[in-house]
Amino acid sequence: MTADKATIIGLSLVIAMSSAAHADTLQNIIDKGEVAIGVKADFAPWGMRDTNGNVVGLEIDLANDLARKLSEQAGKEITARTVVVTTSNRMEFLEQGRIDVLLATMADTPERRRVVGILQPSYYSSGIAVLAKKDSGIDGWESLEGKSICGIQGSWFNKDYGLKNGAEMVVFAGNAEAEAALLAGRCAGWLYDDASFRARLQSNPEKWADYTIATPVVADAPWGAGVRKQDLAAPIAAAVSDAITEWHKSGTIVELEEKWGLGASDWVLQMQEKCLAENPICDSVRDDSE
Known part of the structure; x- marks a missing residue:
């Protein structure tokens, strides 16, 4: 076997092992009893530090509610471990596996979709x-x-x-x-x-x-929750998409806008109407024409 061929095989094994490690991120989360969610701490009121240094905000509330929904699905307690990210490193943290889900004011763009899995429906804009x-x-x-x-x-x-x-x-x-x-x-x-x-x-x-x-x-531009690219068709993606749809239908995001002093935005109100009407833009299947 030539050195070049051995190198190629070695790299292929590394990639395969990496993919296998994330083959079922949702099951890994359930086994650990914890979901790591990337959030901002410099974008008030979506993510910021309070007087005690704790990270709080609208997206942190969504992160905790996602953990609650995952707990109900798993039949055991899943806690949210929020990990502070920045605009420049949030996708890198996701790719590296330092977080499982990204809820960090990320606008949904074609360029970003090439790097990470951005979920439908969007949760803000x-x-x-x-x-x-x-x-x-x-x-x-x-x-x-x-x-x-x-x-x-x-x-x-x-x-x-x-x-x-x-x-x-x-x-x-x-x-x-x-x-x-x-x-x-x-x-x-x-x-x-x-x-x-x-x-x-x-x-x-x-x-x-x-x-x-x-x-x-x-x-x-709408904001999208993110998962690793290889998780886009995995159970974790479906679970997060379902949670976002429910946030719209139930008025959770409208309530959180009021809680954090934003007032109800037209986009959020329109998304609530669309999701209640079962508009395709609210399902988990991405269609760029929607």
């Missing part, structure tokens, strides 16, 4: 905009030309809506750093998710009194 001081001179996308704009590492829209509009992007590892830079005047505006901006403006109007969403909201 948001678009892209710029938050800026009212006197910043930013009053639309073309007005970003030549201005320093804060962004987050790993965000796909830094290029498509920042650089392509002539902005000088200043990127940070997380939201806390980008927010601090904006408030300190290091950036004329912050290019990010409009849902995050709405939450800030509504929850702390005094702090953000001088700021506004200064561009039209574009690229509205």
Whole structure:
């Protein structure tokens, strides 16, 4: 046997062993009595730290409810172990097996579907905009030309809506750093998710009194829960998809929006109607035409 052939066989065995290890992620979760769920800690109110340092928020509530639903399905207690991820490492954590499920403000894009398994139905939706001081001179996308704009590492829209509009992007590892830079005047505006901006403006109007969403909201994109690519047709994917459908039908997400000071969004209300009407967009079978 040649060295090259031995290497190929060895790599094939490693890949096969890796696939086998994740062959039934749901059963592994049941055996351990624990599901590891990736969540954000820098995207209030979906994921943030409270005064005691605990990670709380809308997606953490969903993570705990997912564990409850898995417990009912398994007939034994399954606890949720939340693992803090960032925009730049969340898919990597999933691929590496450090988490079983991803619930971390991840917009569903074709590029991301090539890396991880993004589930249908989506559970939330948001678009892209710029938050800026009212006197910043930013009053639309073309007005970003030549201005320093804060962004987050790993965000796909830094290029498509920042650089392509002539902005000088200043990127940070997380939201806390980008927010601090904006408030300190290091950036004329912050290019990010409009849902995050709405939450800030509504929850702390005094702090953000001088700021506004200064561009039209574009690229509205649903948020998807994620599993490993090889789990997309596995029982864990079906279980998470079923949970999301039930969250819509029961009004759970509407209730959590109210709990976390967001108010009911049109998209969530429309998804509730669609899921109650058994619209195909609410089933677990992905159809990109839906």
